[in-house]
Amino acid sequence: MFFPSSQPVLRVVGITKRFPGVLALDDVSLELYPGEIHSLLGENGSGKSTLAKIMAGIYVPDRGSIEVSGRSFRFLDPVKAVSYGIVYIPQSPSLVERLTVAENILIALRSYGILSSMGRVKEAVARRAREMGIGIDPEAEVGKLSYTQKQIVELLKASLLDAKVLLLDEVTTYLPRPLREAFYGYLRLLRSEGRTILLITHKVFEAIEVADRITVMRSGRIVGTVERSEFDADLVRGLMFGSSASLNHVDYLPEGEPPRGPTVERRPVILLDDVWAVGETGGHALRGVSVEVNPGEILGVVGISGNGQRELAEVLVGLRPVERGRYYLDGIDVTNKGAKAIRASGVGFVPEAPLYYSLSGDLSLMENLALAEQGGGPVLSLRPLAARVRELIEKYGIAAASPRTQAKVLSGGNVMRFTIARELESAKKALVALNPTRSLDERFALSFVKALRRSSRLSGLSVVYISESLDEVLRVSDRVAVINSGRIVGVYSREAAERETLEKLMVM
Amino acid sequence: MRELLEWFVQILAPAYVVYTLAATGSAVVERCGVLNLAIDGLFVLSSSLAYTYAVLFSALLQGGAPATWLSLLLTAATVALLYSLYTTLSTVLPVSQGAIGLSFMFIGYGLGAVVGNIGRIAFGLRGVRVAYLGAGHGSAASAYLSTILAVTAVYLLLYKLKLGVMIRAVGEDPRLASQVGVSVTGTRLLTGLLGGALVGLGGALFTLWRVGGWSQGQGLNHGWLAYAISIAGWRHPPLVALVSLFFSTAYVLLPHLQRLGLPIEASTAAPYVTSIAIMVVVSSIRGRSRLLADPKSLGRAFFREEQV
Amino acid sequence: MVRVSLVVTKRYRERMITSTPAILTVSLVLGLVVSYLAIWATVGLEPASFFATFYQTLASYSGLLEPFLFLTLLGAAISVAFYGSYWNVGAEGQYVLGMLGAMYLVMFSPLSGTLLEGDRASAAVVKLAAVILGGLLGALWSVIPGFFKAFVRVNEVPVLLLMNYVAYCLSDYLTGGPWKGRYTYGYIRTDMIPEAARLTVVPGLEILRYEVAVAAAAVLAGVYLVLERTRLGLRIKVLGTNPVALRSLGYDDRTVILTVAALSGFIAGLAGALRLLGYDYRLPYNIGDGKTGFYGYTAILVAWLSFRDVRLLVPSAVIVSALNSFGYRMQLSLKGLLPPGVSAHAFSQIFIGITLAVYTIARVARDHSVRLVIER
CATH class of the missing domain: 3.40.50.300 (P-loop containing nucleotide triphosphate hydrolases)
Known part of the structure; x- marks a missing residue:
């Protein structure tokens, strides 16, 4: 007592x-x-x-x-x-x-x-x-x-x-x-x-x-x-x-292997080959990262915060210059081609804090959607835009009054839903997610993870899912890579991934 | 050689002291993360306050010497208070530091003119000069010395005492600093007092030593010149004092270029162009050490409760 | 022990402008009161005569037209910049550069000769060219600090302010040197521009020029359309609200900074050119001595009071131009009272500063709930 x-x-x-x-x-x-x-x-x-x-x-x-x-x-x-x-x-x-x-x-x-x-x-x-x-x-x-x-x-x-x-x-x-x-x-x-x-x-x-x-x-x-x-x-x-x-x-998630065409030659959608990149403080945040992600595959990247995850995500979406090594998208070299080119070739980004990373809270949902659209003339056509936002609101269950609602008025979960909706719709090839569930409650985090699995299964979307939560990564990924001090220190298929082993690699 | 020495004593000393003090003050203010857009207005205000205090006290005390010293101290104190109001206001409310800074700049310009004119209308236009800081070599030497001492003191405070560490922590990451128990508002209030006192001293000496009198608009843009020096010295006091030597010399010499046949307008504009140039050149140097880098939160509104 | 603390929490609401008039009124009244106090402290002016002047100003609204149009143009210029968080406090210098551009084109360029031929069509072309050159020079003057901001990360405010003075110096150099006039009765200034280069006076409303009115309307509409209906405007607004998002969506924020700086400077330069061709007709020496009316600074207030809403530019320009004329009248009526060497400009500066500060703080109160918590 x-x-x-x-x-x-x-x-x-x-x-x-x-x-x-x-x-x-x-x-x-x-x-x-x-x-x-x-x-x-x-x-x-x-x-x-x-x-x-x-x-x-x-x-x-x-x-x-x-x-x-x-x-x-x-x-x-x-x-x-x-x-x-x-x-x-x-x-x-x-x-x-x-x-x-x-x-x-x-x-x-x-x-x-x-x-x-x-x-x-x-x-x-x-x-x-x-x-x-x-x-x-x-x-x-x-x-x-x-x-x-x-x-x-x-x-x-x-x-x-x-x-x-x-x-x-x-x-x-x-x-x-x-x-x-x-x-x-x-x-x-x-x-x-x-x-x-x-x-x-x-x-x-x-x-x-x-x-x-x-x-x-x-x-x-x-x-x-x-x-x-x-x-x-x-x-x-x-x-x-x-x-x-x-x-x-x-194991609550639908099982199933990534679709594999029997005759098509396998070519990874994302291929990083010995990528080095400099971090905020001047040292190398990425030190020779090599990963490949196949069509319809979710690669989980787990590690303790500050071991190069953010920089990896930034390299993948073209925000951070690559110092050494190559980055191929669908076999095309996009190393240092910049965020515009990478986005244009169909890579979406779901960051941990969308209001910080990829939305403007002061602008309407319509404007935030228009911002992510590639191409289009210099003039905005408001009516089709509003219609598309309404579609997304319905399809993804976003609680928003109208397409003209400012993004910052939405709750954290709904901001994330909107971001996910926007990115899933525009990402044709691959999606990069960086700690996406950090601001979400457990329930929506689960439904997001399910939506990701569905998209990757159905439309063959390749996903790089970067997170600090080992549970989450184990839950969502087909393969798990551990990042530590800017290096990928181990890659395991989901079946072969032992919690204990991964934890050891994370703190090694 | 002798002439050069003479020049150092007579001409450069007042400029050097004024710019170095004000630039060091600005450096301290920006080290705590507050963008110092108020500097030019408050510099103008300082130079006017110094005049009015000086004529007021010399009338009251019927003597010049103590009056000018009193004026120097009171100007520093007044401007210190205004600066702490500025740094506090831009911390307790999540306002745009730029907007508050510009407001203070305009108020400083206007209030400076009003304050100076009050002194001038009440007591007439007269010469004011710090009694001790005459033309003698001794006084210039001791002015150099006290400036160096002041800069050294600020350096020690900023890098060797806890208050200085708090100031730099708040300038880097106010949210984090407040999480470990540093009062962001309190620290910025103290920083405002310290930096403001230095800017105030600089502005006061501009009137009481360099000019020795007052007219409306006096000191305009000299605050920006000091600001440029603080940027050029990477907001690091000893470095500021060092580059100030070079730029004070330039600021003093450039307006004399017209003797070489340059149009007067070019020599008037030369210090401004120089200031812009040094800010640009110095800011373009990357990969500075942690002591010389720009404060990370400089100019950003501080909002305590934030959910991302 | 009693503890008093201020708790500020963000308020999430739909965009609202309902309380803006209240905030506007409070800040303007406080600005007026404080600047009156400053005048009173300097020369002991009676409140009665202060308010009499105020009333007279409002009564003669036609006199407001000219400052209104220029403050609208410059306010629009600064407002565009504010949308993109480019703190264009350099509109004054860009305005002067616009004057220089127009002056050069109608007086000293190869094109100036055509003005003497008396052909109205070609005169119109020259005027248009003068206005465009003015705009381009204004844009250039604004792009320089913009470039430093975008590529070297130097804060634009000190650079812009210093460049205002450099612009004055440049103008004075030209006025007192290469462009010095011959028929100036001993004054240092340029000659008047030829009649053919001047803007059209509206019959019956001598204070108005057709071209200026058209330009103001066009600029307002243009700025509104660019910001609300184009992708460029969208990028500008994102630059102003979340530059990180702009970068992460694949846009180069540096190009947007340069664009916004150029656009803002172009409008300010355009205003300067129109001013020269429509009203001033010549450049005076010591132009920085208040001969621009300091419109470039006053317009900061116009832009600020209409913050992030182009539609509010017009009412805000009306208010500020009324206050500006009031300030001008005060200056005239104070002339006898003020000793030589004292300029009444100081009172306007106090007014601008106080209004700006109060408005900024009041807006925080609107967007956040500020609770004063007292504990025992």
Whole structure:
């Protein structure tokens, strides 16, 4: 049994948060006590991250209150949250790329006044790194570190923060096993110092291994809290998936092989041959990528964020110049031919944030459709355009008032539907998808994935599906490629793809 | 040789000090991610404020020396406050930094004329000059020295103290900085105070040392010249101070080109053309180190709650 | 302890212009009040005489026609640029370049000779050529900063502003040098352009020129059609709202920047040429001394107040030209009060600045819900 030894250090009461089109949190209440490791367990999209961000003052809840140190707030802001000792650490490192390790840690340390010198913190960082047995240069520029090194910096930062409550949002997901063990050890050390740790994870075994209590979330609600003495993997899993467990099973999708013409010579639609490309920070983001995608095939590309996925997508749609190597579309060399030429030859793009990448929120759906059309005269013919948008609205079930509706008025899910509709209609040969389901709720994510499978089966569309979610990639792909540090480190057919093997390759 | 030295002391010193201070101020402001389109207006305002403060205090105190020093300080303080209003306003509301910057520019021009004219109508047109900063070698040398010291102080603050790290973090990625507990508004407010004080000092010295008097429209475009220097120095204080030496010399010499037979209009336009040219040349250099690169969030509206 | 915090959240709504008049009124009134205060602080003018002048301005609406037409043209020029997020604060310089182009063509080019032959058709051709050359020079003056923005990523605002002064210098150089007139009563300025090159005065409405009215209407219609009905306009609007999308859909944003800069500069240059041929007839020396009426700056306000809606350009130009004439009248009535060396232009600048700032902030309030939360 867990006996609360004192007052809760942090309590949220009746939190509700709605994003355009999604009810992310529905009347959620939770108490955290000093000196416990509390695991918040749930699937992707169950609302656990949103809850943590509200605790950290990053989001403002629509309803409910946050009680900390005996005081109640309608909402916090990040500065206030940190001043009450609530520290949030996200999955993707929240480090400023152009600052050094020590500088990044310094700005997060509230025990240092604004006039304290860099020298002091450098020493402190070096000392704590030695204590933890981590070899890292406090003066290294963060942008030049690898993902794993960045996560280690986050751990270092967390350990240096004088925090009462640490909100760890999936931070261990992609850490190599040995480091993860060391990290759990450190969490226990922090707990023994009386601190509270909220470990947000979707891994049942992890929660069971380290937590004192597990709270399970599903579709924006808390469905149960289990104490250490009652831990049981099946019980917890049951809570986590509920009745939708079967829906999320890998083999719910229609089976079937890509259509193969018996007599036609196979020629890949997309062929990258030893492609090198430079990334944002100047180094090579792609280091000799070779992939091929056949007609009607979905190639999943999985990897930890920041390993070249974005750059791969950008090369495929012609947004990023190729430094070395060749890119063939249907056997035609399109290396560095630019986005216009590649689009014109029938390649569509579904990016993670369409309002950032490929739509203009201030313009109407009609205008956004016209923008993607190839050819056509200099003058827009409004009537046919409106008719085509109406068609798409109907066919893809987009909730939009009219073709003249501004894109930004739509909910996140409907923006994505519109983008998918537009791209599926215009992509004749291939589609590149980059983290397409990130802004979608689970249900629409599934229906999108189904639509993709259908298109690839029926019309022979080739798809490159790039995602950080291994589950999703396994669900959608015919073949899975793992990208790591700008290289494709392994390609497996779906049948041969072992989760364990892929995870190892991702963090290698 | 002696003449050259003389020239350095007499002619270049005021220009160098003015442009270096204002350019360093602008560099600091832009390092925190706020596009400094307000600079020219607020420079004009500084130079007018300095005049009116100076004549006001010399009437009140019946003496020139303390009045000009007081004017210098008060101008810096006033402009620091206005700048912090500018940086704060363009942070707390997701407004277009360009529009707010241009508004401040126009208000600065207009208010500058009003403030200067008030001083001029109330106290008459008279010469104002910082008493100590006369023609002597000692004063010019110490002016150079204090400018270098000020730039060094700003450099240390920006790169060796936590506040400076906060400023650069906010200029790179305000959302991320706020997530780790840095107050974006607070940091930009402080940056506005610091950068504004420097621009204010530059504008004040323009009146109190370089010109020594006031007329309407004084200082117009000199803010842009300082802005160009801050860009040319990649917004890195010591580098700004270094390139400022070169460009202050150019700005001082170019208007004298007419002696070589060039039309007066060409020599008037020459500093503007030079400024444009250096901004273009310097900005076209790619692959700069992290300390010299453009702040990533420069000019972008900061909106805290954003779902993509 | 009481904590006050400002919470800004985005409001998603259909495009609406309903509250625009309210925002417009608030910003204009505040602009007027603050600039009155500035005048009062400088010369202690009574409110009564301030408002009397204001009333007189509104009463003589025919006098508004000329500033209205030019502010419409320049406002349209700047507005096009704003659509593409090209902050064309250089319309003033482009306007001057337009004057220079027209001046060159009717006075100093090989074509100028045909004007003396008295043939109306060929005079019309020369005038048209002058206007087009003015537009082209304006476009050139705008494309230079546009090029730097597109290819070197230099912010266009300082470059455009500095180039305004370079344009003044260029004009002064020509006026005081190669183009210096012979029949100027000792003034430094150019000679008047020949009668045949001047635009047509509308009988009964001496302030109006046919060509200017036609050009203003054509430019407004053209700008509207380009923005709302063509693919080019679409690209301009995407450039202004989401340049990343423009690139990812396969368009070269740099060409669009150059196009928008050229289009905007062309209209501004056109306005300058029309001004010279229709009203000024000659170039004065020290043109930067307010001899352009600073229309290129004032028109920023016209464009800004009609932001992202071409249809609002006309009402906004009406309002701004009324205020501009008011400012001009104030200047005249202040002339006796202001000591020498003091220009009343400062009050217009304060007006522009305050109105711009209030309008910008008020628009945020419209598109976002701004809640003031007070906690104990």
